[in-house]
Amino acid sequence: MYSAREVETELGDLAPQISDAARETLVRMYSSSALDGTEEKARTIGQEKISILQGSELNRILKDIKAAKTLEIGFAYGFSTIWLLDAVAAHGGTHNAIDPFEKRRWGGVGLYQVNQTTGFDKLFKWHEAFSIHALSDFIRSGDTLDAVFIDGNHRFDDVVVDFYLADQVLRVGGIMAFDDLWMDSVKSVASFVALNRHYELVPQRASTMAAFRKIADDDRLWDHYVPFETTHNDGQGSRVRQLARYLKRRFLG
Ligand SMILES: C[S@@+](CC[C@H](N)C(=O)[O-])C[C@H]1O[C@@H](n2cnc3c(N)ncnc32)[C@H](O)[C@@H]1O
Numbered sequence: 001m002y003s004a005r006e007v008e009t010e011l012g013d014l015a016p017q018i019s020d021a022a023r024e025t026l027v028r029m030y031s032s033s034a035l036d037g038t039e040e041k042a043r044t045i046g047q048e049k050i051s052i053l054q055g056s057e058l059n060r061i062l063k064d065i066k067a068a069k070t071l072e073i074g075f076a077y078g079f080s081t082i083w084l085l086d087a088v089a090a091h092g093g094t095h096n097a098i099d100p101f102e103k104r105r106w107g108g109v110g111l112y113q114v115n116q117t118t119g120f121d122k123l124f125k126w127h128e129a130f131s132i133h134a135l136s137d138f139i140r141s142g143d144t145l146d147a148v149f150i151d152g153n154h155r156f157d158d159v160v161v162d163f164y165l166a167d168q169v170l171r172v173g174g175i176m177a178f179d180d181l182w183m184d185s186v187k188s189v190a191s192f193v194a195l196n197r198h199y200e201l202v203p204q205r206a207s208t209m210a211a212f213r214k215i216a217d218d219d220r221l222w223d224h225y226v227p228f229e230t231t232h233n234d235g236q237g238s239r240v241r242q243l244a245r246y247l248k249r250r251f252l253g
Helices: 004-014 020-030 052-064 079-089 109-115 131-141 156-167 184-196 239-252
Strands: 069-073 094-098 124-127 145-150 170-179 199-201 209-214
Touching: 004 020, 004 052, 020 052, 020 079, 052 079, 052 145, 052 170, 052 209, 069 079, 069 131, 069 156, 079 094, 079 109, 079 145, 094 131, 109 124, 131 156, 145 156, 156 170, 156 184, 170 184, 184 199, 184 209, 184 239, 199 239
Parallel strands: 069 094, 069 145, 094 124, 145 170
Antiparallel strands: 170 209, 199 209
16 A cells, blocks of 8 residues: 555656646545445455556557547446546547446445546546447447557456457557456457457557557458467566567567
8 A cells, every 4th residue: 555645756757747636536546445435435445456557658648649539448446547537638538437337346436536536527427337238339329439448357258359349449540458468368368459450569668558559440351360379378477578578579579
């Protein structure tokens, strides 16, 4: 647990680009062992959060492309949400979070924190639905997005389906980011995306995340398939580092 002063210092070092409103909320969130929610007072906060480094990198990448319409799968306590909202707020944009369990399992903490951050609630929409349903609604609406952050159910097939559906609403030039790159399921999806789809890896410093830029719409032949990496432990250091090394070697030269 960090003190408010330590969080402020880390935010100052890693994320000088964020607004005062986001900074105030993030200091409170990262330095508290319990946070208020719409459903529960003072709920104990666990590990379900992205790091300050990761949040800052995600925020920076989205600001670089002037992202105005964004989506995340997996809301929980809303740490990533504040980082993403800060990125779109810079352009008066909108951010969506999909999570069927926000109130039932997470006490509405994410919702409460968004509401507590000046100006953010009116840029935000929570979709109380499973990702397959909410993403299908987005596809049907014909709307396009500038960025998607995938951090919902982390099983391989859930992540790959989230990617498959989200890709259909992501514009060319948009960002698709995956949390928890330390998990074999997520690493395998990242390897599939890198080797089979028109996406390029975006250089960034958080080894817990893979961020890709979409470089073209899907135009593969019906039988296209390039084998991808599903085994990541080569015995050389941590598995997160291995995949980061592999992706860098393979796609950034
Ligand atoms: C690791 S937490 C998200 C943490 C959040 N991104 C943050 O940084 O603060 C994962 C979330 O995914 C949600 N989730 C699980 N399965 C889902 C699904 N099928 N569709 C949407 N959300 C799902 C869970 O309720 C949980 O809130």
